[in-house]
Amino acid sequence: MSQGVKVAVTGAGGYIASALVKELLVRGYQVNGTVRDPSDNKYSHLSKLVPEAEQSLKLFSADLLQEGSFKDAFEGVKIVFHTASPFQRQVEDPQRDLVDPAVKGTMNVLKQAKESGADRVVLTASVATIIRPSTIDHLFTHEDWNTEATIESAPYPFSKTEAEKAAWKFAKENDLKLTTIHPGLVFGPVNSSRTDATSVKTVKSLLDGTHQDGAPDMVVAISDIRDIVLAHIVASEKEIAINKRYMVTSRKQYSMIDIADVLRKKYPNAKLPVDGVQTHKKQKFDSSLAEKELGVTLTPFESSVLDFAESLIDFGIVKLDQ
Numbered sequence: 001m002s003q004g005v006k007v008a009v010t011g012a013g014g015y016i017a018s019a020l021v022k023e024l025l026v027r028g029y030q031v032n033g034t035v036r037d038p039s040d041n042k043y044s045h046l047s048k049l050v051p052e053a054e055q056s057l058k059l060f061s062a063d064l065l066q067e068g069s070f071k072d073a074f075e076g077v078k079i080v081f082h083t084a085s086p087f088q089r090q091v092e093d094p095q096r097d098l099v100d101p102a103v104k105g106t107m108n109v110l111k112q113a114k115e116s117g118a119d120r121v122v123l124t125a126s127v128a129t130i131i132r133p134s135t136i137d138h139l140f141t142h143e144d145w146n147t148e149a150t151i152e153s154a155p156y157p158f159s160k161t162e163a164e165k166a167a168w169k170f171a172k173e174n175d176l177k178l179t180t181i182h183p184g185l186v187f188g189p190v191n192s193s194r195t196d197a198t199s200v201k202t203v204k205s206l207l208d209g210t211h212q213d214g215a216p217d218m219v220v221a222i223s224d225i226r227d228i229v230l231a232h233i234v235a236s237e238k239e240i241a242i243n244k245r246y247m248v249t250s251r252k253q254y255s256m257i258d259i260a261d262v263l264r265k266k267y268p269n270a271k272l273p274v275d276g277v278q279t280h281k282k283q284k285f286d287s288s289l290a291e292k293e294l295g296v297t298l299t300p301f302e303s304s305v306l307d308f309a310e311s312l313i314d315f316g317i318v319k320l321d322q
Helices: 015-026 041-048 094-116 155-174 198-207 225-237 256-266 288-293 301-314
Strands: 006-010 030-035 057-061 079-082 120-124 177-182 185-187 219-224 244-247 253-255
Touching: 006 015, 015 030, 015 041, 015 225, 041 057, 079 094, 079 225, 094 120, 094 155, 120 155, 120 225, 155 177, 177 225, 185 198, 185 225, 185 301, 198 256, 198 301, 219 225, 219 301, 225 244, 244 288, 253 256, 256 301
Parallel strands: 006 030, 006 079, 030 057, 079 120, 120 177, 177 244, 185 219
Antiparallel strands: 219 253
16 A cells, blocks of 8 residues: 555654654655755755655645645645644743644644545644543543643643644544544654754753753653554554544653663663652553554563663764763
8 A cells, every 4th residue: 555655744854753754765655744944954864764765755844833834745645644743841932832833733734634635644642632640540541531731731731632622623524534643752763863852852861960960750651653653654554543542652651760760771870860759640551452453562661761762872962971
C-alpha cells in the first residue's frame, strides 16, 4: 500500500514528526512536509534523514493560524498526519501561545484535509487529554478524558483537550476518518541537533548538572519515539483504527529521580540528582488497545531513556566531562 502513496505531515521539523517522516520515506511513501519556512536552516536535517528524502520529500510553508495555508501541501494526499502543536509549559499568553494554535490549527488542518479529499487523518494528541491529575488509583485507558484542565490551571492539557474535542466533532459532522494517538513525554533517538523539544530539554538538564542539587518535583508518562511512529503509520493503514483513540505510553509515570537513576548506571560521572522532593502520586495507564490492534510492543523504559541520552550525546546536544 505504501509504495508511492502521497501523505502529508504537519510540523515536519518537530521531534515526533521528523522521525515519522523518516520512517514514511523508508516505507516508500511520498511525503509532503509542512514547516514555517522551508528555507530555514533548522529544517535542513529533513533532507538528510534517508537517501529517499531527495526524491520523495517536499517541504511546504504553512501557518497553523492561517486558513487555507495547507492547501498546496495537501493537494493529492491520501493521508494527513497532524503533529504540529506547541508543547510549552511556560508561556506569556496561554490563549495566544497554546490554545489558538492547537484548536484553530487543528481545525484549519482538518478542514483542508476534507476539502483536499484526503482519506484519513491521524492526529497526534496527548496523554494530557486523558489524565485527570486528582483521580487516584485509576487505570487510565483510551476511554478516559481530562475533565479537570482549565486554561488557568493547566494551559497545555487544556489546549490539547480542546483541540481533540474539536477534531472529533468536526470528523463526526463531516464524515472524516480520524484516529488519535496519545503519547506521554517522548523519549528515544533524535534525528537532529535541535534542542527545542521539551523532552530533549528535560534529559539534557538532568545530564548537564542543572538539577544536581535536587530533581524537579514532577512525574511523567514516557513514550518511545519508535512506538509512537509505528502507531501513527499502522493506524493510517488499518481500517480497524478509524474513529479510535490509542494511548501509547508507559504503564506508569516516572519521576525525574527514576530517570536519573537509569542514566546513572551508564553515566556514573554525570552530575545527576540523587534526591529531591517528590509529592506527586504516579498514575497508571493501559495501552493494550494499541498493542492489540496496532501491533505496538512498548519499548522498555530503560531502553528509551538510554537510547535517548546516547543520541543526545552523539548529536552534541549533551557534552559530558570525561
